[in-house]
Amino acid sequence: MKQLLTRNETLVALVIVAFCLVGTLSDPLFFTVTTLSDLLRASIVIGILAVGCVLVLISGGIDVSFTAIAVFAMYATTIFTLGVWPDMPWPLIFLISIGIGAALGAVNALFIAGFGLPTLIVTLATLSIFRGFLLTFVGSDRISALPPEMRNFSRLVIARGNTEAGNFYSLPWAFAALVLVIVLTWFILQKTMLGRSIYALGGSVESARRIGVNVRRTQVFVYVYVGALAGLAGIIHGAMGRMADPFSLVGLELSVIAAVVLGGARLIGGYGTITGTLLGVGLIVLVQNSLIVLGIPSSWQTATIGLLILLGTGIPAYQAKRAAARAG
Amino acid sequence: MTQETSPPFIAMKGIVKRYAGVTALGGVDFTVAPGEAVCLAGENGSGKSTLIKILAGVEQPTEGEIRIDRALAGRLDPRVASNAGIMVIFQDFSLFPNLSVAENIAFASQLAAHRSFYARGEARRVAKAALERIGVDIPLGARLEDLPVAQKQLVAICRGLASDARLLILDEPTTALTEREVRRLLDIIRKLKEEGVAVIFVSHKLAEVLEVSEKVVVLRNGEKVAEGPAAEFDAASLTYHMTGREVAEAAPAPLAPGAETLLTVENLSKDGSFRNVSFTLAKGEILGITGLLGSGRTSLAKALFGLVASDAGRINVNGQDVPLGDPIAASEAHIGYVPEDRLTEGLFLTQSIVRNVSIGRLDAHEASGFLNRKSLIGEAADWLQKLKVKAPQIEAPVQSLSGGNQQRVALARWLARAPQVLILNGPSVGVDVGSKADIHDIIRELATSGIGVIVISDDLPELLVTCHRILVMRGGEIVDETAAADTSEDDLAHRLAS
Numbered sequence: 130m131k132q133l134l135t136r137n138e139t140l141v142a143l144v145i146v147a148f149c150l151v152g153t154l155s156d157p158l159f160f161t162v163t164t165l166s167d168l169l170r171a172s173i174v175i176g177i178l179a180v181g182c183v184l185v186l187i188s189g190g191i192d193v194s195f196t197a198i199a200v201f202a203m204y205a206t207t208i209f210t211l212g213v214w215p216d217m218p219w220p221l222i223f224l225i226s227i228g229i230g231a232a233l234g235a236v237n238a239l240f241i242a243g244f245g246l247p248t249l250i251v252t253l254a255t256l257s258i259f260r261g262f263l264l265t266f267v268g269s270d271r272i273s274a275l276p277p278e279m280r281n282f283s284r285l286v287i288a289r290g291n292t293e294a295g296n297f298y299s300l301p302w303a304f305a306a307l308v309l310v311i312v313l314t315w316f317i318l319q320k321t322m323l324g325r326s327i328y329a330l331g332g333s334v335e336s337a338r339r340i341g342v343n344v345r346r347t348q349v350f351v352y353v354y355v356g357a358l359a360g361l362a363g364i365i366h367g368a369m370g371r372m373a374d375p376f377s378l379v380g381l382e383l384s385v386i387a388a389v390v391l392g393g394a395r396l397i398g399g400y401g402t403i404t405g406t407l408l409g410v411g412l413i414v415l416v417q418n419s420l421i422v423l424g425i426p427s428s429w430q431t432a433t434i435g436l437l438i439l440l441g442t443g444i445p446a447y448q449a450k451r452a453a454a455r456a457g
Numbered sequence: 458m459t460q461e462t463s464p465p466f467i468a469m470k471g472i473v474k475r476y477a478g479v480t481a482l483g484g485v486d487f488t489v490a491p492g493e494a495v496c497l498a499g500e501n502g503s504g505k506s507t508l509i510k511i512l513a514g515v516e517q518p519t520e521g522e523i524r525i526d527r528a529l530a531g532r533l534d535p536r537v538a539s540n541a542g543i544m545v546i547f548q549d550f551s552l553f554p555n556l557s558v559a560e561n562i563a564f565a566s567q568l569a570a571h572r573s574f575y576a577r578g579e580a581r582r583v584a585k586a587a588l589e590r591i592g593v594d595i596p597l598g599a600r601l602e603d604l605p606v607a608q609k610q611l612v613a614i615c616r617g618l619a620s621d622a623r624l625l626i627l628d629e630p631t632t633a634l635t636e637r638e639v640r641r642l643l644d645i646i647r648k649l650k651e652e653g654v655a656v657i658f659v660s661h662k663l664a665e666v667l668e669v670s671e672k673v674v675v676l677r678n679g680e681k682v683a684e685g686p687a688a689e690f691d692a693a694s695l696t697y698h699m700t701g702r703e704v705a706e707a708a709p710a711p712l713a714p715g716a717e718t719l720l721t722v723e724n725l726s727k728d729g730s731f732r733n734v735s736f737t738l739a740k741g742e743i744l745g746i747t748g749l750l751g752s753g754r755t756s757l758a759k760a761l762f763g764l765v766a767s768d769a770g771r772i773n774v775n776g777q778d779v780p781l782g783d784p785i786a787a788s789e790a791h792i793g794y795v796p797e798d799r800l801t802e803g804l805f806l807t808q809s810i811v812r813n814v815s816i817g818r819l820d821a822h823e824a825s826g827f828l829n830r831k832s833l834i835g836e837a838a839d840w841l842q843k844l845k846v847k848a849p850q851i852e853a854p855v856q857s858l859s860g861g862n863q864q865r866v867a868l869a870r871w872l873a874r875a876p877q878v879l880i881l882n883g884p885s886v887g888v889d890v891g892s893k894a895d896i897h898d899i900i901r902e903l904a905t906s907g908i909g910v911i912v913i914s915d916d917l918p919e920l921l922v923t924c925h926r927i928l929v930m931r932g933g934e935i936v937d938e939t940a941a942a943d944t945s946e947d948d949l950a951h952r953l954a955s
Contacts, residue, residue, distance in 0.1 A: 332556055336553055339535075
């Protein structure tokens with residue numbers, strides 16, 4: 130019980146509940162299906178990116194390039210589709226974007242697993258390189274005339290309608306992609322030797338090597354998988370926003386990392402759960418979308434997120450330190 | 458003994474290993490039979506680590522042959538070695554702090570079985586069976602990082618057993634354990650031997666493992682210098698073979714009568730760690746403080762230097778009260794503290810030797826805001842020389858040194874600050890026999906020069922040859938006090954545990 134209380138997950142969940150309570154008290158319309166569908170919609174892209182990000186953190190690395198991969202994959206896929214086969218069915222469009230993402234992830238993997246370079250430095254570099262390459266060689270115009278199938282995809286909804294109070298709500302099928310990613314990643318992490326090897330790697334690279342974990346192969350998987358997820362998140366972002374904007378997404382990586390860290394993943398590696406990550410995403414999305422309801426200016430969003438990180442990760446860390454000091 | 462009749466499990470013949478012209482092993486024969494325990498002794502650089510690495514398949518011998526179950530092994534790589542049942546329990550255990558006990562134990566065997574999916578239920582079964590086999594009870598779901606060192610070691614042993622170990626190689630198995638934990642480990646080893654598991658101990662603290670070993674092999678400078686039944690060796694003869702010289706230690710020179718009191722500790726208490734600790738330390742005196750793990754000895758050591766904030770009590774040096782829980786104030790009051798765990802608490806491992814010594818003296822070599830590097834480094838180099846630190850160059854990183862030399866660097870840093878009270882927590886943990894005697898010499902010399910020294914240790918022979926007086930802690934209190942000359946190892950062990 131005591132352990133449950135000091136876990137990040139519990140803390141974040143409590144903050145979310147408190148947030149919702151305050152929201153409901155200050156605006157009766159807050160606690161409605163409309164708000165819920167808004168929040169779920171807003172969490173699709175950041176959620177997929179966060180699930181990829183937590184995988185990297187567990188493996189003991191850090192990736193800041195995934196937003197650049199996402200926007201590169203989305204924009205290049207759009208240009209390619211428009212130029213080659215504008216009526217390409219959306220599943221194929223998605224596959225191309227995922228493939229481009231995986232290929233860019235493989236570039237990260239080459240430097241990290243192949244040459245053994247530090248992950249932060251490699252991905253900082255590729256963040257700039259991917260983005261610069263995109264804007265210089267692929268294009269820098271915003272494209273609002275998307276392939277028709279991408280628009281069609283964004284119109285597929287699981288549920289839509291009007292509440293009794295007359296407010297519109299809708300939940301797109303894109304949300305299913307997030308669910309799929311969550312289930313698949315959870316399965317890999319918890320049920321496969323590959324997933325457990327990722328945890329082992331984050332615990333101690335040297336120990337993993339000594340007991341026969343294929344460190345290189347595991348790292349390659351991590352960065353290619355994250356790239357593929359970024360490709361998926363990117364194309365969904367484009368389709369939902371009805372626009373291929375090469376300047377979008379980059380800059381979001383810190384919010385994603387914030388969500389993951391809030392959810393209990395540690396930057397030193399080895400620790401992190403899908404549940405925690407989703408709670409972290411939930412909190413970040415809640416803050417980004419609902420501060421207005423609480424009467425807090427939206428310019429306070431980033432400051433609020435910062436405070437939450439300090440509290441959310443600081444309290445458990447402080448408690449652990451106190452416990453260690455008591456133990457002498 | 459059975460080893461004459463049963464065929465050896467491993468037989469190494471004429472093993473030579475050269476690294477870039479340096480001969481680490483010069484033609485060593487080594488055998489171990491099922492159920493036999495061999496004590497492989499040697500100082501740092503004797504070649505014992507190289508021999509183990511070759512057995513584990515991490516290094517390839519330059520010359521020589523290795524037979525496993527009489528069959529000639531070709532190239533021995535880590536996988537072949539592990540399939541043959543050769544399991545090395547490294548000193549750092551090579552475990553995963555973030556994973557559960559069950560997973561730590563069963564992970565390697567599941568990997569070796571080329572599974573794609575992680576079988577959680579089976580992992581728990583395998584782990585439970587391994588723990589039951591050695592008769593210990595550790596919660597399967599506990600996170601490894603939350604376990605004490607002794608239990609981590611048992612988890613590492615269980616991991617070897619879960620992978621069908623036929624030979625367990627234990628690298629420095631007793632370094633981090635208290636006497637009682639060592640007893641328990643040895644009981645487990647006895648049990649495994651009865652089941653036919655062979656064991657190789659690679660150890661500095663040899664006396665402890667002699668009683669469960671059949672055979673002793675001593676290496677020095679890459680050559681086997683002694684081999685024989687364990688019964689023919691004792692601590693003194695082992696030390697002689699390892700160092701090639703007689704290391705006889707004498708008790709410290711008796712304390713001058715009427716030596717003035719340097720340090721007075723009164724009713725020092727820390728909730729949950731220690732209570733009402735009072736003692737005095739005279740100039741030139743060496744005071745030993747001992748106790749089992751959990752007796753509060755380490756907390757007390759840290760509290761004396763302010764690293765642990767005491768709740769109540771008084772620490773007085775030379776008539777001046779020292780604020781509690783403030784290491785900077787303690788240091789200014791001329792108290793020095795050399796921690797037990799050099800690796801994590803004492804040294805900046807990746808930085809140079811000279812920097813590690815000079816770091817404590819930055820303020821003394823500062824003139825109007827600028828650092829006089831020349832005098833700073835000169836002073837540090839002087840101390841390294843005085844303490845006979847064997848280093849190729851003072852710019853080399855501290856981690857390149859042996860345990861004994863690292864400890865001297867840690868000592869040099871404090872001595873450069875001219876302390877009046879020096880607290881040494883486990884001064885010879887992880888240090889080989891020859892260096893240990895040298896460190897004891899240094900301690901005695903320091904006391905002769907007028908420094909008051911507190912040695913905190915559970916290495917009883919060490920306390921007996923260095924200290925004037927020994928305090929025994931139990932359950933957070935000082936329960937006994939004796940002059941070192943009036944007690945023996947057995948008597949002291951009895952006082953500790955009763």
